Structure formats: C-alpha cells, structure tokens
Amino acid sequence: MTADPETPLRADARRNRDQILAAAREVFATQGPEVPMEEIARTAGVGIGTLYRRFPDRDSLIRAVARASFAQVLDDTRSAATEEPTAWDALVRLVNRSHQLQASVHLSLTSPRAREVLHGDPEIEESRDELLAEFARIVEAAKAEGTMRPDVDAGDVVVLTAMVLHRPPGALATAVLAFDRAVAIVLDGLRARPGGTPAGSSLPGRPITVDDLGASALRGGADTAAGRRPTR
Amino acid sequence: MTADPETPLRADARRNRDQILAAAREVFATQGPEVPMEEIARTAGVGIGTLYRRFPDRDSLIRAVARASFAQVLDDTRSAATEEPTAWDALVRLVNRSHQLQASVHLSLTSPRAREVLHGDPEIEESRDELLAEFARIVEAAKAEGTMRPDVDAGDVVVLTAMVLHRPPGALATAVLAFDRAVAIVLDGLRARPGGTPAGSSLPGRPITVDDLGASALRGGADTAAGRRPTR
Amino acid sequence: MTADPETPLRADARRNRDQILAAAREVFATQGPEVPMEEIARTAGVGIGTLYRRFPDRDSLIRAVARASFAQVLDDTRSAATEEPTAWDALVRLVNRSHQLQASVHLSLTSPRAREVLHGDPEIEESRDELLAEFARIVEAAKAEGTMRPDVDAGDVVVLTAMVLHRPPGALATAVLAFDRAVAIVLDGLRARPGGTPAGSSLPGRPITVDDLGASALRGGADTAAGRRPTR
Amino acid sequence: MTADPETPLRADARRNRDQILAAAREVFATQGPEVPMEEIARTAGVGIGTLYRRFPDRDSLIRAVARASFAQVLDDTRSAATEEPTAWDALVRLVNRSHQLQASVHLSLTSPRAREVLHGDPEIEESRDELLAEFARIVEAAKAEGTMRPDVDAGDVVVLTAMVLHRPPGALATAVLAFDRAVAIVLDGLRARPGGTPAGSSLPGRPITVDDLGASALRGGADTAAGRRPTR
DNA sequence: TATGAATGAGGTTTCATTCAT
DNA sequence: GATGAATGAAACCTCATTCAT
Structure with missing residues (x-):
C-alpha cells in the first residue's frame, strides 16, 4: 500500500x-x-x-489525449507571443507550426464522440479559456501595430485558425504545399490593407470576440456550437 | 420476382x-x-x-449518400457558373451556398471510414473530376476578369473551399455569423489586389492545379492523401 | 414497424x-x-x-425470473387458502408444496447480487405485499380455528416459511426425507398445544406482524433487512 | 529464503x-x-x-475461512456440552449463540462455488465429523433426559440447526427479534411433549442419524447433496 | 517481504447482417 | 416487399494471477 x-x-x-x-x-x-x-x-x-x-475507459483516454494537446497548444501560443518580434509574426508562426505540433487538436474537434466527451471537462475548459485570452492579446497587438485589418476581432481569428488546423494527417508533398499556400492566403485575407478595406470587402455582421465564442469556443465556436447531443 | x-x-x-x-x-x-x-x-x-x-451494407449506404451529395454540389457549381454575372460572383455564391446545401460533403470527408469507402467509387470519381474541371473553368475566368489574384490556380481554390466547407453541423447564431465572416476573409485573401500582390504576401511554392490534386483531389488533396489506412 | x-x-x-x-x-x-x-x-x-x-442485461433477466416466481407463489397461496378445508391445512400444504414448485423463490433470496437487483422492483413489491396479506389471512384463520398457537402472528410464520423454503436444489433421497421431517417439526412448533403454551416455552418479544416485516418482508425481514449494499 | x-x-x-x-x-x-x-x-x-x-488462490482463502469457522463451531459445541447443566440447554445455547459467532458457516453453505471448493477438504471433513459426533452425543443425552422428543435423531437436529443458521447478514432490530422467535418455535417443535407425541404430529419416515448425512453431512445433508455440479 | 504494476483470459454487451414470418 | 427476430463475431471491460521493484 x-x-x-x-x-x-x-x-x-x-x-x-x-x-x-x-x-x-x-x-x-x-x-x-x-x-x-x-x-x-x-x-x-x-x-x-x-x-x-x-x-x-475510452472516454478517460480521449480526455487525457485532449488535455495534453491543449496544454501543448497553449504553450506554443505563449512561446510565439513571447519570442516573435511582432504580433503578426507570432500569429503566422502559430498557424504554420501548429499544423505539425498540434494536428492533434484537430482530433478533439473531429468526432461527435470526442466532442461529447470533452464537453465540460474542467481542465480542458481552463486551457481553452487561457488560450482564448492569449489569442485575444495577440490579435489586439496585431491590430495596434497595424498589421491586422481593424474590422476583425480575436473570435474571427480563432475561427479561421481552427479551420486551418482542421487539416487531416498524412500528406503527400503536393498536399503539404497546397496547405501552406492556403494558410498564406487566409493570412492575406486577415492582413491590413494599405489604403484601408477596399469597397466590396467589408465583412458581414460585426467583429467576433472571444466572448462570442463563449461557452463554446474552439470546441463549439469554430467547430460550431455543439448543442449537446444525446448521450446514448 | x-x-x-x-x-x-x-x-x-x-x-x-x-x-x-x-x-x-x-x-x-x-x-x-x-x-x-x-x-x-x-x-x-x-x-x-x-x-x-x-x-x-453500410458502405453501400455511405456511397449512396455521398453520390447524392456530390451530384448536388456539381449541380450547384454549374448553376452558379451559368447564372452569375462574373466568375467571382459564382465562386462567392458557391462557398456561401454550399455551406447550407452540401454540408453533407463534409461528412464524406470527415471520417477515415467514409474516406476509405468512397475511395475508388467510379461514380464519385467521375463527379469529382467534373467538379474539378468546372472549378478550373471558374477560376480561370476569374483570373481573366481580374477579380482573382493571379498567383493562384484552381487547386488552391479547391483546397480553400474544402477547408471552408468543413463546417460542423448544429450552430448558434453567433457561430453562423462567425463562419460567414471567416468565408469572407478567405475570399479577401483570394481577391486580386489593386496594385498587385504586395511585398511580403507572395505565396510559397507554385500555383496548385487540379491535376496536382490528381489521384487524390477533394478526398485526398484538400482533405489530404490519406496515407496509412486501417489494416483490420 | x-x-x-x-x-x-x-x-x-x-x-x-x-x-x-x-x-x-x-x-x-x-x-x-x-x-x-x-x-x-x-x-x-x-x-x-x-x-x-x-x-x-443480466439484471433484467434476474428480475423477470423473480417476478414469475413470486407470481407463482402468490397463486399457490391463494389456491391453498381456497381449496383446503382448514387454514392449518392450507399452511401445511404451502410449506410442503412450495418446496417443489417455488424453490425458485429461494434463489431470489440467496445471493447479494439478486437481492440488490430485486430491491425496489415495483412489480415484485406488489406481489410481495399481496402475498403477505394472504399469509396474514391464513394465519388469523388458523388461530381462530384453534390450530395455531396464539402467541404468534403472521410475520413469525413468514419468517419460518422463508427459512424452510431456503432449501437447496438437487437432493439425495435421504436429504429429501430429512427435509420433510424438518418441516414437520417446525410445524409442530407452530401448532397450538392442548393445554396452552407450557411453561418455559414462551416466545421472546412480541408477535411479529407482517407490518413488522414492512418495507423489507420476505426479501429483508425473513432473509433479513438487507441494508442497502454498495452498488459498485 | x-x-x-x-x-x-x-x-x-x-x-x-x-x-x-x-x-x-x-x-x-x-x-x-x-x-x-x-x-x-x-x-x-x-x-x-x-x-x-x-x-x-481464491479457493485456498475460502478454505482457510471455512476451516476457521468450523473449528469455532466445534469449540462452541464442546463448550456448550461441557458447561450447560442439561443437554437441552446446551442445544438451546448453540442455536442461539452460533447465530452470532458462526454465521460464517452459513457462507460456506451459501454459494455453489464455496461448496465445490470445500467438498473434500480433509481438515474440514474432520471437523465436520467431530462436530456431528458431538451433536449426536448431545441429542442422545437430551432424549435420555426426556427433554427432546424421542422420534428424532441427531441428523434431524443438524438439519434444523443448519436451517436456522442460514440467517443472512445485516439486520434490523425487528428482524433480529423475528429470528430469535423463529428459533424458539423450532425448539418447541423439537421438545418432548408431556403426554407423548399427539396424534397427527407423527413425523414422516424414520429418524435421521448423522450417518444418514453421511458423505454429505452439513455440506450436503442440511444444505443438501449438491447433485449437479458446474461442468466448466 | 510487501507492494502494486502488467498481463491476458473470459464474461458482457453491442450491432451488422441474415432469415423466417 | 416489409418487418422484426435471431445470430454470432467483435468490441468492451474486469479481475485472477504473476512478476518486477
């Protein structure tokens, strides 16, 4: 004993x-x-x-994997924020690096089963909230330094990031390239324009904050507000 | 009988x-x-x-669902190309409409199981090839009309579209909005800049064609070349 | 459908x-x-x-078996009460017959697992209550007709009956005989004495009624008040 | 070592x-x-x-528990025989005390598994035989002193005792009382009648001796000759 | 020696698929 | 043709027992 x-x-x-x-x-x-x-x-x-x-049981394993992943992403985000010279660079690094380190997050988002299980795990919720906060800081800084278009907010960026992280595993050379280009294009969409947002490019609605992602966030905001499913 | x-x-x-x-x-x-x-x-x-x-059996049901979805997407794509005044408008319509009509595609892309099953279904391959061709036409037209940045090719657009279609089911109001904004931002990233591509925004590698998606295409290019399959 | x-x-x-x-x-x-x-x-x-x-699942099978058994016992009890000339005869018949027909009851009483499962099943509780009521009627009648010692009540008889029904399955000839004799001896203990209860034979405490068996009865009174066990 | x-x-x-x-x-x-x-x-x-x-292994633990219990019961029986003034008193003490001290015996009798295991354990067989012998002595003495009905033999008493020991664990106050009364009633059934056995109370068959319990004894006589064993 | 980790056989339960009604 | 019952393979999970620390 x-x-x-x-x-x-x-x-x-x-x-x-x-x-x-x-x-x-x-x-x-x-x-x-x-x-x-x-x-x-x-x-x-x-x-x-x-x-x-x-x-x-399986759920507890899923949870453990997800926790580790989230912790990792949070770590990466903090490192990026600290180490990169500009907020924009931090963001670029994140969406590019994360695809190697944290493709695992994607799994947490992928299956109904996983979502179900993760929903409401306190440790995960905490990581997520910290992550959102960190993101918000970076986005604010990027807007302040004039590298990010002013009509978006952190929620928008999170959604796009989640989208981009949703990349499947295993990849041919071309696919990797295709993916990197896609990320670059998305970043271009986020970047501030020299002369301000051109006509015809104004975004619908209003900026999405992390609070809008609220109770759902990555799990539910980006990957959609789950709306609890039957537990079976 | x-x-x-x-x-x-x-x-x-x-x-x-x-x-x-x-x-x-x-x-x-x-x-x-x-x-x-x-x-x-x-x-x-x-x-x-x-x-x-x-x-x-289950696989045949999965296939039937996927076929119907693909056929729909193809239909939509053709309608959009025909009915919209510009190629850019057609593209915009597609990525916006499809998210309602064919979110079902996303399922075909979501699970390893489904990918496995769909891989090599001739009817689906055919739909896909036609779809890619249609996309290529639209993208070419958009570049010709000066609305799409010239340093991309149809493959790039397909990848981004697939990314964008990867939206999960169920959605709070905020989530829907967040999503529409994300799509708009991605489109902004694709749009031609008045003064040409600004310094620092050049894309890595070379334009991705539909042929690059080749043997994999939507199933494997966007959602990546599956690589390892279950051995069972 | x-x-x-x-x-x-x-x-x-x-x-x-x-x-x-x-x-x-x-x-x-x-x-x-x-x-x-x-x-x-x-x-x-x-x-x-x-x-x-x-x-x-297993529990639902246990319950089904128990329900059927209880229903049987109740049936037997009613038949005995109806068909036998005296209440005493009814009782004798019950404790003797039941050992063939409803040895199954005994199973319901035997394992901690089974008790756990049965506890609180409404259909079973109902059968049990009706059974107790029937027993009470018979015992009252027997006392009234002077065949049963007056210092016992139905609860006492139920406890003894349960004890007696606790007979294990499978049996050598001798064992069967031994058992029948044991039952006869118990019945002798219950029978009214010509000259009243002899000195030294007074029972401890007071007569046990079916209400004393109360919420527990056969399941818990005779076979003891279970005292809820951990459910695991 | x-x-x-x-x-x-x-x-x-x-x-x-x-x-x-x-x-x-x-x-x-x-x-x-x-x-x-x-x-x-x-x-x-x-x-x-x-x-x-x-x-x-588990069986060896079961055996150890059972041996200890049997030894205890044997001890008690001898003490009772020695210390009580009459054989009847010894018997009364046994069936009343044992229910506290050796309820454990009951476990040995309860599960098919336990019976299986105990069957043939030499140490246990020995305790059992001694126990039966001791019982036989007490019963003979009681009949000789005129306190026990003459038409029973030690086997009968053993069977009844086993029955009575079969009391389940955990108990409400009422249940304990009910149980003590039941024991008293059984004893009344065993007691000699002033005027001899009354008409209608004659027992079936012939007196059961400890030898009748023979190869089975407590394990099989009281709790019955196991008969069918699991095949496994 | 005492401990608790590792193992895998075996029992439980689910569900894809077949087949009688 | 439609239905739902029956089947058994395969997944889940528990636990007796062995073994390294």
Whole structure:
C-alpha cells in the first residue's frame, strides 16, 4: 500500500502511461476515436489490461489525449507571443507550426464522440479559456501595430485558425504545399490593407470576440456550437 | 420476382429508399458514419430489413449518400457558373451556398471510414473530376476578369473551399455569423489586389492545379492523401 | 414497424422468451445468479444475441425470473387458502408444496447480487405485499380455528416459511426425507398445544406482524433487512 | 529464503495473515464468495501481492475461512456440552449463540462455488465429523433426559440447526427479534411433549442419524447433496 | 517481504447482417 | 416487399494471477 492517489507513479508505470498516450494520439489521429482499445494497446506495446489500469475507459483516454494537446497548444501560443518580434509574426508562426505540433487538436474537434466527451471537462475548459485570452492579446497587438485589418476581432481569428488546423494527417508533398499556400492566403485575407478595406470587402455582421465564442469556443465556436447531443 | 434489377422501383419502394437516404444523411451528419444501422432505419421510419433490402451494407449506404451529395454540389457549381454575372460572383455564391446545401460533403470527408469507402467509387470519381474541371473553368475566368489574384490556380481554390466547407453541423447564431465572416476573409485573401500582390504576401511554392490534386483531389488533396489506412 | 411496445410478441419470439426464462430459472437455481449469460443462452437453445434482445442485461433477466416466481407463489397461496378445508391445512400444504414448485423463490433470496437487483422492483413489491396479506389471512384463520398457537402472528410464520423454503436444489433421497421431517417439526412448533403454551416455552418479544416485516418482508425481514449494499 | 515452510511466520506476517482472514470472512459474508480479491486485500489493508503470498488462490482463502469457522463451531459445541447443566440447554445455547459467532458457516453453505471448493477438504471433513459426533452425543443425552422428543435423531437436529443458521447478514432490530422467535418455535417443535407425541404430529419416515448425512453431512445433508455440479 | 504494476483470459454487451414470418 | 427476430463475431471491460521493484 503506497497510499495517496497522487503518488508520482513508479518509473515503469510512468513510461507505460506515456507510451499509451502517445499511441492513442497517433491512432486517434489516423483512425478516429473509435478504434478498438486493443489496437491502441498494441501500438503502445502494452497489454490491454495495462491500458485499462491507466485509463478506466475510452472516454478517460480521449480526455487525457485532449488535455495534453491543449496544454501543448497553449504553450506554443505563449512561446510565439513571447519570442516573435511582432504580433503578426507570432500569429503566422502559430498557424504554420501548429499544423505539425498540434494536428492533434484537430482530433478533439473531429468526432461527435470526442466532442461529447470533452464537453465540460474542467481542465480542458481552463486551457481553452487561457488560450482564448492569449489569442485575444495577440490579435489586439496585431491590430495596434497595424498589421491586422481593424474590422476583425480575436473570435474571427480563432475561427479561421481552427479551420486551418482542421487539416487531416498524412500528406503527400503536393498536399503539404497546397496547405501552406492556403494558410498564406487566409493570412492575406486577415492582413491590413494599405489604403484601408477596399469597397466590396467589408465583412458581414460585426467583429467576433472571444466572448462570442463563449461557452463554446474552439470546441463549439469554430467547430460550431455543439448543442449537446444525446448521450446514448 | 418482378423483373430485372433496373426496374424503376415501385412507388412505395422508391419512397422508402428516399426516406432512408435522407435519414442517413441527417444521422451521419450529426452522429458520424458509425451510427447503428437501426438508428438510421428508425429515423427513416422503416424496418431494419427494409434498409438492408435497399442498401446491402453500410458502405453501400455511405456511397449512396455521398453520390447524392456530390451530384448536388456539381449541380450547384454549374448553376452558379451559368447564372452569375462574373466568375467571382459564382465562386462567392458557391462557398456561401454550399455551406447550407452540401454540408453533407463534409461528412464524406470527415471520417477515415467514409474516406476509405468512397475511395475508388467510379461514380464519385467521375463527379469529382467534373467538379474539378468546372472549378478550373471558374477560376480561370476569374483570373481573366481580374477579380482573382493571379498567383493562384484552381487547386488552391479547391483546397480553400474544402477547408471552408468543413463546417460542423448544429450552430448558434453567433457561430453562423462567425463562419460567414471567416468565408469572407478567405475570399479577401483570394481577391486580386489593386496594385498587385504586395511585398511580403507572395505565396510559397507554385500555383496548385487540379491535376496536382490528381489521384487524390477533394478526398485526398484538400482533405489530404490519406496515407496509412486501417489494416483490420 | 409494428409500433406499440405492447405488441404481444410474435409466436416464435414468445416461445424463445419462455425458453430463456425457464433456462434461467434452472441455471440460476443450480449455479447461482452469476452464471455466464452464454450458459443460459445455451441451455435455452438460443443465441446469445437473442437472449440480450429479450433481456437487455443480466439484471433484467434476474428480475423477470423473480417476478414469475413470486407470481407463482402468490397463486399457490391463494389456491391453498381456497381449496383446503382448514387454514392449518392450507399452511401445511404451502410449506410442503412450495418446496417443489417455488424453490425458485429461494434463489431470489440467496445471493447479494439478486437481492440488490430485486430491491425496489415495483412489480415484485406488489406481489410481495399481496402475498403477505394472504399469509396474514391464513394465519388469523388458523388461530381462530384453534390450530395455531396464539402467541404468534403472521410475520413469525413468514419468517419460518422463508427459512424452510431456503432449501437447496438437487437432493439425495435421504436429504429429501430429512427435509420433510424438518418441516414437520417446525410445524409442530407452530401448532397450538392442548393445554396452552407450557411453561418455559414462551416466545421472546412480541408477535411479529407482517407490518413488522414492512418495507423489507420476505426479501429483508425473513432473509433479513438487507441494508442497502454498495452498488459498485 | 528464511527456512522451512513451517516456520511459525514472522510477527508482521502473522498479523497480515489474520487481517486477511478477518477481512475475507467479513467480505464473503456481505458480498458473497466471488468478490474481487482486491476488495479483500483493500479491506485487510494489505497489498494484493501480500494476499497472494499468504493464500495462493481464491479457493485456498475460502478454505482457510471455512476451516476457521468450523473449528469455532466445534469449540462452541464442546463448550456448550461441557458447561450447560442439561443437554437441552446446551442445544438451546448453540442455536442461539452460533447465530452470532458462526454465521460464517452459513457462507460456506451459501454459494455453489464455496461448496465445490470445500467438498473434500480433509481438515474440514474432520471437523465436520467431530462436530456431528458431538451433536449426536448431545441429542442422545437430551432424549435420555426426556427433554427432546424421542422420534428424532441427531441428523434431524443438524438439519434444523443448519436451517436456522442460514440467517443472512445485516439486520434490523425487528428482524433480529423475528429470528430469535423463529428459533424458539423450532425448539418447541423439537421438545418432548408431556403426554407423548399427539396424534397427527407423527413425523414422516424414520429418524435421521448423522450417518444418514453421511458423505454429505452439513455440506450436503442440511444444505443438501449438491447433485449437479458446474461442468466448466 | 510487501507492494502494486502488467498481463491476458473470459464474461458482457453491442450491432451488422441474415432469415423466417 | 416489409418487418422484426435471431445470430454470432467483435468490441468492451474486469479481475485472477504473476512478476518486477
């Protein structure tokens, strides 16, 4: 009996846990979040029992993967904001880098099942709120420095970013290029115009703030306001 | 036994088939393509046996739904090209309308399972090729009329369009607005600039043609060349 | 679609349901209520899927078996009360017959699992209450006719009856005899004495009524007040 | 390696063993003999590994619990025979006390699994035989002293005692009272009548001796000759 | 020695598909 | 032709037992 539930986990157990998480991230990415648990276990190189010891059911595994991803994205966002000379550069870096590091987010957004599960997880909600705040800071700064068109707000940018992150895994050379170009085009759409917004390019409605994304945000704003689904 | 397999289907049978198709589209859209067949039958108001009589297995149902969707998109694209005064208007109409009419396409793109199934369906390949051709025509025309930036090609537009169509179902008012704005911003990114492409906005690589999407196209170019498939 | 959930069940379905119930009764009786579902299905001669179609999980099967048993016991009790010349004869018949017909009750009382599940099933509670009422009538009549000792009440008799019904299945000839004798001895203990209760034979406490068994009765009074167990 | 397997066990090891045994008795009593081993370990406050070091598998634990219980009952029986003034008093004390001390016996009798396991354990068989012998002595004595009806034999008494010990765990005040009364009534049934057995009260068959319980005894006579065993 | 991690067999349950009514 | 019952393969998950720390 080692007692308290927060015991840091024996070395080997820790390793296994990490392998499972990595395997799940990968397998979820390629096959969706309904893959047989056994496939995940096999990929991780552990027995099915071990998997279940660490994550008592599929949902808890999905949650763990999503948490790790979100934490990563948040990290990246902060690094970008800190390290890049301008807010615009930070944004560019984010939408370009994230596609490698956090394609995993995309999974969190992809399946009805995953959305269901993630909805309301407190740790995730927290990461998300921090992420939105960070984004808002960057967008404000970019508008202030005159690199971003003034008629958008952080919510708009988040939606576009989510759209862009929605990129599928696995990719041919051409596809990667195509994708990078698409991102560049989207960024062009966001950039401030020398002479102000030209006629005919005014955006519908009003700027979307992160608060508009509100209770839904990435999960629901960009990827749409889920509207709770039946739990089965 | 009534006759050859091409008999146009009795009226009630026809009705059943359509109901099933409609139900499947809806249920796939909200719950993903792995929903229990019985759920689809129930939604359609028919017995499970009837469903199976019309569509001998899940894949064939997925295919039928996808075919109908593709046909629709193609139709829309042609109408837009014909009816709108400029190529740019046609494009704008497409990316805006399609999001209502053919959000269903998105499903075809969403799940690994669906992609797997659709891959190589001749009827779908054909629709897709026609669609790409149509797109290419529109894009060429837009560049010729000076409304679209000259450094893109149809493949780029297809990728962006697919990105934009990837919108999830269910939506709060704000989310819809956010989405329309995002589309507008993307279009701004595609539009020709009065003084030519400004410094710093040059796109990476070279224009992507529909041929680059080649063997993959919507299924693989936009949504990427699937790469690893489940082994099962 | 046949609609309404009360459709009387197709003939073959009905037959299957009955076979499953019979098989479950038997298998529960010999192996306890934790036997593999597959064993039950096999005994019933149906596929495991069929079993699950009729009884969505083990608990619901346990409940169904218990309901049928209780209904039977109630029936027997009423017949006995009606058909036997004296209340005492009715009682004798009950404790003797029931051991053949309703040994099944005993199962309902035997395992913690079963008790857990049955606790609070409305249909069962109802049968039980009617059963208790019937018992009370018989006991009153027996006391009135002078065949039962006056210092007991129906609750006492119920407890003894439950005790006596607790007989295990399967039995060697000797064991059966031993059992019948035990029942006879218990009955002797209940019978009125010619000269009144002899000194030294007065019972502790006060007569137990069916109301004392109250919310618990057979399930909890005789077989003891369960005291809700963890549900796991 | 410390020494031969009979080394009396280090103090802490001893303590662990006892805790496990106590925990097992309790948990078996409330949840049946199929509880997860980990539950037992947890209740005992030891690791699962420790449990398995002491008792190499579940059956061996069941056996250990049963042996301890049987030994206790035997002890009690001897004490009662020695300390009580009459054989009848000894019997009364047994059936009343045992219900507190050895309700555990009942568990040994309760589940098909437990019976299976205990069947043929030499130590248990031995305790049982001694127990039966002791019982026989008491019953003979009681008949000789004129307190017990002459038409019964020790086997009858054993069967009734087992019946009476079959009391479930957990109990409301009323239930306890009800139970004590039931025991009293059963004893009344066993007691000699002043004027001999009255007409209509003659018992069926012939007196059951402990030898009749023979190969089955408590395990099979009272709780009946198991008959069909699981095939597995 | 005590512990708790890892394992995998086995039981439960779901659901795609077939088939009798 | 429509229906819903039956089937069994396959996924989920639990837990007895073994083994590394």
